[in-house]
Amino acid sequence: MHRTVRRPARPAWAAATVAVAAVLLASCGSTGGGRVKLEPEAFGSTTTHAFYFTNMGASSATGIGGGTLPAPFSYLGGSFPGAGGTCTGMLPAGAACTVVVAFMPTGASSSTATLSVGYDDGTGPASTIRPLSGSGTSAPVVVVQDFDATNLTPAAWDFGTRGIGVPVTHAFTVVNTGGAPASGMTAPPIGAGFGYVGGSYPGQGGSCSTLLAPGASCTVNVVFQPAAAGPATGNVRINYQDPNGNTLSASRVVRGVGTNLGLLEISEKADHNEGLVTDFGPVGLGASAGRVFTISNVGSGGVSAIAFAPLPAPFAWTGGTFPGANGNCGTPLAAGASCTVDVSFTPSGVGDFAALLALTYTDGTATQGASRALTAEAIDGARLAIRDWSGGGDEDSGSFDFGPWGVPTYHTFYVSNLGNKPATSVAGTRKVDIGIGLSF
Numbered sequence: 001m002h003r004t005v006r007r008p009a010r011p012a013w014a015a016a017t018v019a020v021a022a023v024l025l026a027s028c029g030s031t032g033g034g035r036v037k038l039e040p041e042a043f044g045s046t047t048t049h050a051f052y053f054t055n056m057g058a059s060s061a062t063g064i065g066g067g068t069l070p071a072p073f074s075y076l077g078g079s080f081p082g083a084g085g086t087c088t089g090m091l092p093a094g095a096a097c098t099v100v101v102a103f104m105p106t107g108a109s110s111s112t113a114t115l116s117v118g119y120d121d122g123t124g125p126a127s128t129i130r131p132l133s134g135s136g137t138s139a140p141v142v143v144v145q146d147f148d149a150t151n152l153t154p155a156a157w158d159f160g161t162r163g164i165g166v167p168v169t170h171a172f173t174v175v176n177t178g179g180a181p182a183s184g185m186t187a188p189p190i191g192a193g194f195g196y197v198g199g200s201y202p203g204q205g206g207s208c209s210t211l212l213a214p215g216a217s218c219t220v221n222v223v224f225q226p227a228a229a230g231p232a233t234g235n236v237r238i239n240y241q242d243p244n245g246n247t248l249s250a251s252r253v254v255r256g257v258g259t260n261l262g263l264l265e266i267s268e269k270a271d272h273n274e275g276l277v278t279d280f281g282p283v284g285l286g287a288s289a290g291r292v293f294t295i296s297n298v299g300s301g302g303v304s305a306i307a308f309a310p311l312p313a314p315f316a317w318t319g320g321t322f323p324g325a326n327g328n329c330g331t332p333l334a335a336g337a338s339c340t341v342d343v344s345f346t347p348s349g350v351g352d353f354a355a356l357l358a359l360t361y362t363d364g365t366a367t368q369g370a371s372r373a374l375t376a377e378a379i380d381g382a383r384l385a386i387r388d389w390s391g392g393g394d395e396d397s398g399s400f401d402f403g404p405w406g407v408p409t410y411h412t413f414y415v416s417n418l419g420n421k422p423a424t425s426v427a428g429t430r431k432v433d434i435g436i437g438l439s440f
Contacts, residue, residue, distance in 0.1 A: 046104040047177065048076050051115060051130060053087055054096040059122035061091040066099060067116035073132055076100040087117065094352055094375060105136030139242050140214065141178035142185075144252035148173045148217060156233075159224035159256035161263055163300030163335060167225040169197055172236055172252060174208050175217040182212045182240040182248075190222065191234025194254055197221040212240070226258025262335060262363040263299030264306070266372040268292070269340060278357075280345040280376035282383045284420025288346040290318050292326050293357060293372065296338040301364045304332045309358040311343065315374060318342040333361075347378030382423035387414045 055061050064087050066080030077083035082100030091097055101115060115130040146157050162168050176182050185208060187201035198204035203221030212218060222236055237251040268278055269292040280289045297303055306329065308322060319325035324342025333339060343357060358371040388400055388411075402409060417423050 046102050048082075048100055048102045050084070050098045050100050052096055052098055053091070053117060053128065055091045055093050057121065058093050060093060061119040061121060061126075062089070063118075063120045064089060064091060064097075065118050067114070067118065069101065069115065070113050072104045072106060072111055072134070072136075073113040074102050074104075076102040091119070092352060092377075094354065101132070103132075103134045105134060110135040136179075138179040140176055140180045140182035140212075140240065140248070142182050142212065142238055142240050142248070142250040143175045143177055144220075144236055144238060144250050145173045145175060146170070146252070148175075156253035156255050157236075159254065161257040161259050162224065162226055162298055163263065164226055164229065164258050164260055166298055166300065166336070167223050168256075168298070169221060169223045171203075171206070171219045171221050173217055173219055174212065174238055174250070176212040176214055179214050180243050181214060182242070183210065184239075184241040184247075185210045185212060186239050187220065188237055188239070190236055190254065191232065193226045193228075193232040193256065193258065194222060194224050194234035194236075197223045208238075222254065224254070224256040226256060229258045229260050231255065231257050260300045261365060262297055262301040262303035262333070262361070264303060264333065264359070264361055264368070264370045265296055265298055266357060266359070266370050267294050267296065269294045277373040277375060280374065282377045282379045282418045283345055283347055284383070284418065285347055285350065285378060285380050286420050288344050289376070290326075290342060290344045292324075292340050292342050294338050294340055295329055295333065295359070295370075297333045297335055299363065300335055302332060302334045303361045303363055303368075305360075305362045305367075306331045306333060307360050308341070309356070309360075311357070312355050314347045314353060314378070315343060315345055315355045315376075318344040343374070345374075345376045347376070350378045350380050352377050379419050380421070381419050382417055382421050383419040384423055384426070385416050385418055387416060389414065 066075065066087075069075060075082040075085070077100075081087040081098065082102070085098050085100045087097035087099050099115065099117065103111075105111065111134055113132045115132055116127055117129075118125065118127040120126070157170060157172070159168050159170065187196070190196070196203035196206070198221075201220065202208035202218070203223070206219050206221045208218035208220050220236065220238075224232070226232060233253065233255045235251050235253055237249055239247060239249045241247055278291055278293075280291060283289045295306070308329075311317065317324040317327070319342070323329040323340070324344075327339070327341040329339035329341050341357075345353070347353070353376045355374045356371050357374055358369065360367055360369045362368070400411065400413075402411065415426075
């Protein structure tokens, strides 16, 4: 049995590091440092995990390579950075790459290892590490996770702050990492202010039922809709039984805060990115890339005196003036309402650029703020990108899943030149994964 854990969308990195050299930060999703403990896995089965390495320094990291991993850990496919991994060669300042590690236990004993990645930081050799641990089991082991690959933070899933009665939802992934079926799955109430979408387990759109096979996963959809101002906590708990009739449980703590004031947040109108950072991507000199952002009042009261900070070049309001050609924001915004601003990136010189889309407002009692980090790369040359769809999407976001088929199937991928010069001598190569044949 082989269970591949899909990695989440590329995580957001909003913090800045002042450094002359390159500084690689290893993380599991976006959880930061500490030991990565893989859940107990069925004997002889394989689970995989994508680790993210981000260059938090001011220089490129070069000569990136991985240390040896002892069994039952390995790089997926046998060599660094693992099949689907992207950490090879050079990593520019502010960029991120992935290393994919496989774990295949042969017994119930615990195993430990250290994932080590070496690089040159511009002044000499450097390295970053991440401790690993895991164990094998023949029993069912159910885990409730924020995503299909990992948890965003170790302690709890945070729904954030919402106005009284304003709902926000999240789909949790429930995985059986063990070696036997989990049966009789049920879910007790989560806690005040929390519930399953639509009122009952597994929540509208959720796929969990009463049985979960070894290596299988399903989803539960949870809503946070605060009934009162202040913090709230709950527990997404799944009760289940092993083949001997023993009752077990898995849980994930959830939390949120209710408010009766106005509260603004900034998101992208189109789904270019997730998280707190918007990446305009590579843009050729002489070209321009635009993004439309939505400003939403997710609080219970109106806000006023909305004011945006000036944007540093080469970022600017599209068309030259606030709120941009496709924007409509003014100074007040009622509870539950939203408006848009339109930002462009038009480089005149090559390099990596960063800025902050920031605003202030009055929530009814005090001045507050909201922001979103912006990044972009200006290039002078050709830059090809492979995308799943003609309108873009899924660039650099993991493997394309053809799904289960018993007959040949096909998919059309779109190759775009994001640069400002022609790409020549374009040719395709074929990659064959273990047991799966791919061809043009």
